Amino acid sequence: MARNKIALIGSGMIGGTLAHLAAQKELGDVVLFDIAEGIPEGKALDIAQSAPVDGYDSRLKGTQDYADIAGADVCIVTAGVPRKPGMSRDDLVEINLKVMKAVGEGIAKHAPNAFVICITNPLDAMVWALQKFSGLPTNKVVGMAGILDSSRFRMFLAEEFNVSVESVTAFVLGGHGDTMVPSTRYSTIAGVPLPDMVKLGWSTQEKIDAIVDRTRKGGGEIVGLLKTGSAYYAPAASAIQMAESYLRDKKVVVPCAAYLDGEFGVKDRYVGVPIVIGSEGAERILEIEFTDEEKQMFDNSVAAVEDLVEACQKIDPSLK
Ligand SMILES: NC(=O)C1=CN([C@@H]2O[C@H](COP(=O)(O)OP(=O)(O)OC[C@H]3O[C@@H](n4cnc5c(N)ncnc54)[C@H](O)[C@@H]3O)[C@@H](O)[C@H]2O)C=CC1
Numbered sequence: 001m002a003r004n005k006i007a008l009i010g011s012g013m014i015g016g017t018l019a020h021l022a023a024q025k026e027l028g029d030v031v032l033f034d035i036a037e038g039i040p041e042g043k044a045l046d047i048a049q050s051a052p053v054d055g056y057d058s059r060l061k062g063t064q065d066y067a068d069i070a071g072a073d074v075c076i077v078t079a080g081v082p083r084k085p086g087m088s089r090d091d092l093v094e095i096n097l098k099v100m101k102a103v104g105e106g107i108a109k110h111a112p113n114a115f116v117i118c119i120t121n122p123l124d125a126m127v128w129a130l131q132k133f134s135g136l137p138t139n140k141v142v143g144m145a146g147i148l149d150s151s152r153f154r155m156f157l158a159e160e161f162n163v164s165v166e167s168v169t170a171f172v173l174g175g176h177g178d179t180m181v182p183s184t185r186y187s188t189i190a191g192v193p194l195p196d197m198v199k200l201g202w203s204t205q206e207k208i209d210a211i212v213d214r215t216r217k218g219g220g221e222i223v224g225l226l227k228t229g230s231a232y233y234a235p236a237a238s239a240i241q242m243a244e245s246y247l248r249d250k251k252v253v254v255p256c257a258a259y260l261d262g263e264f265g266v267k268d269r270y271v272g273v274p275i276v277i278g279s280e281g282a283e284r285i286l287e288i289e290f291t292d293e294e295k296q297m298f299d300n301s302v303a304a305v306e307d308l309v310e311a312c313q314k315i316d317p318s319l320k
């Protein structure tokens, strides 16, 4: 059986980490694409030279030519710019929207059958625009953010409860911005919802509230520390989980920016919700019920995504 092919559009900090992880896990052969000459080639060569030590057989190639992504099974998009301290993700909309147009056209021409995972910020608006620019089916274009935000939430909760990260499940829903909704009712310690854990005296509501707040600001915390860019290890790990679930038809249930066609009362927009990822891409949306308070927070987050989509439509009126 031929190997899978994974195309990484953008070979910066996340792109390079994605290439390393994809190769180490032997998810397939990896093509690193970037407009910056030498960067994808250098990273491909460097990672390929670690293969004999680590013992994997994935092949890697760096390129500036979209023709090299031909036939890719998965495309993961990180092309664009990250924010710097003092900026919001939304400040990237103008510059990264132009990048999404070029990337969408490149994928449409050379890898129209791929499962496309967008990571570029501001995420929910960029994945929406990428789907429009590429014209690929909506179930084959998704955005990565919810797994990352949930993983941050899980890590903070594991520390608070002094339990294994593996015993913590969490759902962070809504847009990937300050309005995101870390759901305490749908997050658990070994299946026990957080409000029940508080009742059992394992933590306090104040501590959980502080963790929710830290989760919402999780990306900014790392930007503030790194100063020159944003997080890349956890974002790459999160996108690899999505790619793996697609390629191996694992059907993991994870929060992702998925195309909503009326679900949760949202139409023709991408927002973070729980979905099943399998060989058909975004196969099914898990339309969980919200309390009135949760619904209000979710709608508030959707409104923030809507503002960004409208900003995109103003910048590029071809986007309907
Ligand atoms: N969705 C999420 O949860 C997260 C999103 N991000 C976002 O991911 C994006 C990438 O982050 P990093 O890898 O850290 O940035 P980076 O700056 O290290 O890499 C971006 C790469 O894109 C390339 N690029 C720019 N324009 C391009 C084009 N037209 N075609 C191809 N390549 C192009 C650049 O040359 C650069 O190598 C940023 O927008 C960042 O905000 C970052 C972390 C988490």
Ligand SMILES: O=C([O-])CC(=O)C(=O)O
Pocket (backbone or CB within 6 Å): 082, 083, 089, 121, 148, 176, 218, 219, 220, 222, 223, 230, 231
């Ligand atoms: O905060 C940023 O700019 C990058 C990002 O989206 C994250 O790490 O969650």
